[in-house]
Amino acid sequence: MGRQSVWSLYLHIPFCATRCTYCAFNTYTDRHALLDDYVKAICSEIGSLNNFNHRIHTLYFGGGTPSLLRPFQLEEIISHVLINFTYSPSLEITQELNPRDATEEYLHAIRKYVSRISLGMQSVNPSELQMFSRDHEHSHVVQAMEYARQAGFDNINLDLIYGNPGQTLDMWRDSLHAALELDPDHLSMYALSLENGTELKRRVTYNELPLPDPDLAADMYELASEMMEQAGFTQYEISNWAKPGKECLHNIQYWKNLPYLGMGAGAHGYANQTRTVNVMKPEIYIERLKNLPPNPLPFPQTPATMTAEPIDRQTDMFETIFTGLRLLNEGLSLTAFEERYGEKLEAKFADEIRRLTRMGLLWQDGDALKLTKAARLISNRVFQEFAVEEET
Numbered sequence: 439m440g441r442q443s444v445w446s447l448y449l450h451i452p453f454c455a456t457r458c459t460y461c462a463f464n465t466y467t468d469r470h471a472l473l474d475d476y477v478k479a480i481c482s483e484i485g486s487l488n489n490f491n492h493r494i495h496t497l498y499f500g501g502g503t504p505s506l507l508r509p510f511q512l513e514e515i516i517s518h519v520l521i522n523f524t525y526s527p528s529l530e531i532t533q534e535l536n537p538r539d540a541t542e543e544y545l546h547a548i549r550k551y552v553s554r555i556s557l558g559m560q561s562v563n564p565s566e567l568q569m570f571s572r573d574h575e576h577s578h579v580v581q582a583m584e585y586a587r588q589a590g591f592d593n594i595n596l597d598l599i600y601g602n603p604g605q606t607l608d609m610w611r612d613s614l615h616a617a618l619e620l621d622p623d624h625l626s627m628y629a630l631s632l633e634n635g636t637e638l639k640r641r642v643t644y645n646e647l648p649l650p651d652p653d654l655a656a657d658m659y660e661l662a663s664e665m666m667e668q669a670g671f672t673q674y675e676i677s678n679w680a681k682p683g684k685e686c687l688h689n690i691q692y693w694k695n696l697p698y699l700g701m702g703a704g705a706h707g708y709a710n711q712t713r714t715v716n717v718m719k720p721e722i723y724i725e726r727l728k729n730l731p732p733n734p735l736p737f738p739q740t741p742a743t744m745t746a747e748p749i750d751r752q753t754d755m756f757e758t759i760f761t762g763l764r765l766l767n768e769g770l771s772l773t774a775f776e777e778r779y780g781e782k783l784e785a786k787f788a789d790e791i792r793r794l795t796r797m798g799l800l801w802q803d804g805d806a807l808k809l810t811k812a813a814r815l816i817s818n819r820v821f822q823e824f825a826v827e828e829e830t
């Protein structure tokens with residue numbers, strides 16, 4: 439368990455100016471008045487954790503829209519983290535930003551605390567931004583990048599979405615070109631998922647928008663991989679590209695299935711073989727963290743915990759395999775697996791590994807098991823092979 443000595447902390451800010459049509463996240467557009475109380479509550483939750491004696495090496499503000507926090511609120515939360523936890527000197531602090539909020543003044547103010555920012559660009563095409571009901575235009579992203587560089591940010595991610603209703607390969611190429619022109623350090627690109635209850639799903643279901651074509655989405659993925667490679671990015675994870683040294687350490691924590699605490703309304707955490715989920719609604723979250731007596735709950739629970747589900751060894755093992763294989767360059771370390779579980783992966787899953795290797799989907803590179811290029815598009819099928827073994 440020596441490899442589990444560094445931890446991560448995720449903080450959820452569940453407020454947005456408007457709701458995007460594809461969004462199924464835990465976020466609210468009508469409760470900004472709660473923001474001050476919410477900041478106090480999140481500081482209380484940070485202070486409420488019992489017996490936490492590990493070192494934090496990444497801190498991630500996600501949402502929702504964390505750029506709705508004013509700089510002094512961000513500072514207050516970060517100060518609470520630094521007072522309550524020990525942390526690595528090179529602590530990575532990421533904040534997700536709506537490009538519209540990323541003004542010159544805001545970026546200069548947050549630069550004191552934040553080391554990495556992530557901008558939700560999504561697309562360069564006005565028609566797609568409108569279909570998504572995004573409240574920004576591409577000019578906001580261009581401006582935000584300029585201000586961010588001036589403020590001294592040297593680790594900037596852009597998020598893009600592909601496989602959208604009505605999106606052509608040329609439209610996607612335009613978005614990729616536009617993103618590369620901005621010279622980001624990191625790019626995350628996810629295929630659109632039509633989630634139940636979203637406006638976009640409703641419009642596709644009622645034929646107001648065309649159903650995205652999965653074959654076209656696969657072509658878009660291939661195009662992205664080619665263009666990113668030509669531009670000097672490394673595809674270090676199935677959906678993530680980085681310039682050397684700019685990989686997102688926080689997300690790597692998830693992909694290595696290492697522990698992280700999740701705080702804020704609806705946040706998820708994973709620690710001590712327990713998966714926690716916090717209460718969803720900000721007003722209930724705030725209520726739970728008011729006038730706290732000492733927290734009687736066992737670690738990693740806090741007064742905001744809604745569910746704490748124990749993770750059994752087999753599930754944990756499977757999750758380690760399938761998140762680890764997502765790391766395309768690094769792969770899944772056989773030594774780390776054996777140190778963690780006291781069993782050899784290559785012995786426990788000998789048949790699966792042999793079969794997937796014969797099919798050209800897996801390969802062994804020294805100490806690491808890796809997905810092949812051909813497997814990237816059908817990675818879920820590869821992961822499923824390991825899950826089936828677990829069920830028999």
Ligand code: SF4
Nearest residue numbers: 454457458461501502
């Ligand atoms: S900004 Fe993000 S969290 Fe907010 S509505 Fe849009 S997709 Fe959802």
